Amino acid sequence: MDLSIVILSWNELGVLDRCLDSFYDRFDFSTGEIILIDNGSTDGTLVHVNQRYPKVITYRFEHNMGVSVSRNKAVELSSGRFIMTLDNDTIIDDCHFVEAIDNHYKRYPETGVLGFKLLNSDGSFQQSFRRFPGWIQPFAARVEVLQKIPFFANVQNRHMMSDLDPASLEFPLVVDYMLGANQIYRRALFDKLEGYDSKIFYGPEDFDFCMRAGRLGLVNYVSDTLSITHAYQRKTKKKFSRMTLRHFYYYYYVMMKNGVRHG
Numbered sequence: 001m002d003l004s005i006v007i008l009s010w011n012e013l014g015v016l017d018r019c020l021d022s023f024y025d026r027f028d029f030s031t032g033e034i035i036l037i038d039n040g041s042t043d044g045t046l047v048h049v050n051q052r053y054p055k056v057i058t059y060r061f062e063h064n065m066g067v068s069v070s071r072n073k074a075v076e077l078s079s080g081r082f083i084m085t086l087d088n089d090t091i092i093d094d095c096h097f098v099e100a101i102d103n104h105y106k107r108y109p110e111t112g113v114l115g116f117k118l119l120n121s122d123g124s125f126q127q128s129f130r131r132f133p134g135w136i137q138p139f140a141a142r143v144e145v146l147q148k149i150p151f152f153a154n155v156q157n158r159h160m161m162s163d164l165d166p167a168s169l170e171f172p173l174v175v176d177y178m179l180g181a182n183q184i185y186r187r188a189l190f191d192k193l194e195g196y197d198s199k200i201f202y203g204p205e206d207f208d209f210c211m212r213a214g215r216l217g218l219v220n221y222v223s224d225t226l227s228i229t230h231a232y233q234r235k236t237k238k239k240f241s242r243m244t245l246r247h248f249y250y251y252y253y254v255m256m257k258n259g260v261r262h263g
Contacts, residue, residue, distance in 0.1 A: 002098045003032040004080030008070045009088045010039040016088040023092035035074045039064040066201030087181040091229040100225040112218025115178035118230040125166040129175040171224040177210030203247035208254045
C-alpha cells in the first residue's frame with residue numbers, strides 16, 4: 001500500500017459518518033487503506049461503519065485508550081509506506097493524496113512531518129500550524145484574565161504565528177509543528193521514533209511527534225497542494241475541566257521529556 005489513513009473515534013458517530021461519507025466512494029483502495037480505531041464507543045460506531053463502509057479496516061478498544069495508544073495501534077495494523085492521520089471532524093473534497101504526498105517527498109526529501117492546509121467550515125483559512133510552545137503558553141491560551149496582559153498575549157500570538165499574514169504565505173511552509181488533525185509521515189519515520197508517546201492520553205502528542213522528528217534533522221512542512229475542511233472541536237476548551245487539567249499534565253510531561261528549558 002502507498003498510503004494508510006488513520007482515523008480515531010469515540011462516541012461521535014455523526015461526525016465520523018460525515019467524514020467517511022465525504023471521500024469513501026472516491027478513495028482508491030487499490031493503493032491505499034483507511035483504518036478506524038473505535039475507542040470503546042457506545043453509540044453503535046463499529047456496527048455502522050462495518051455495514052456502510054465495509055472496506056474500512058476497524059479495530060475496537062473496550063475502553064477509551066487515548067490518542068497516542070490508538071494511533072500506534074492503527075499504524076501497527078497498517079501496511080502503507082506513508083501514514084496520514086485524520087481527525088474524525090474533517091471533510092475531504094480532493095482525495096488525490098498519494099500523488100500529492102509522493103510529489104512533495106520527492107521534491108523535499110528532508111521532510112519529517114507533512115500536513116495539508118486546513119480550512120474552517122466556512123472555507124476560511126484555519127491556523128493549523130504552530131511554533132513550538134514554551135512553559136507558560138497553556139496558561140496564556142486558556143486563562144482569560146491573562147490574555148489581557150500584553151506579555152501573555154504576545155506569548156500566545158507567537159505560538160499561534162499571528163505575525164504571519166495568511167494571504168501572503170508561501171507554500172510549502174516550514175513550521176515547527178501542525179495539528180494532529182492532519183499529519184503525514186513515512187512509516188519508516190514512525191518506526192524510528194517508536195511511534196507516538198503512549199504515556200500521552202490526549203493533547204500534545206502532535207507537537208511531541210514533530211519535535212522528535214525535527215531533532216533527527218528533518219523539516220516539517222505544511223502544503224497547500226490539497227485543502228482539508230476541519231470543523232475543529234477542541235476537547236479541552238472548558239477552563240479547568242478534568243480534561244484540561246490532564247492536558248496540562250501531559251503538556252509539561254512533554255516539555256520536560258524533551259528538555260525544553262525556556263519560554
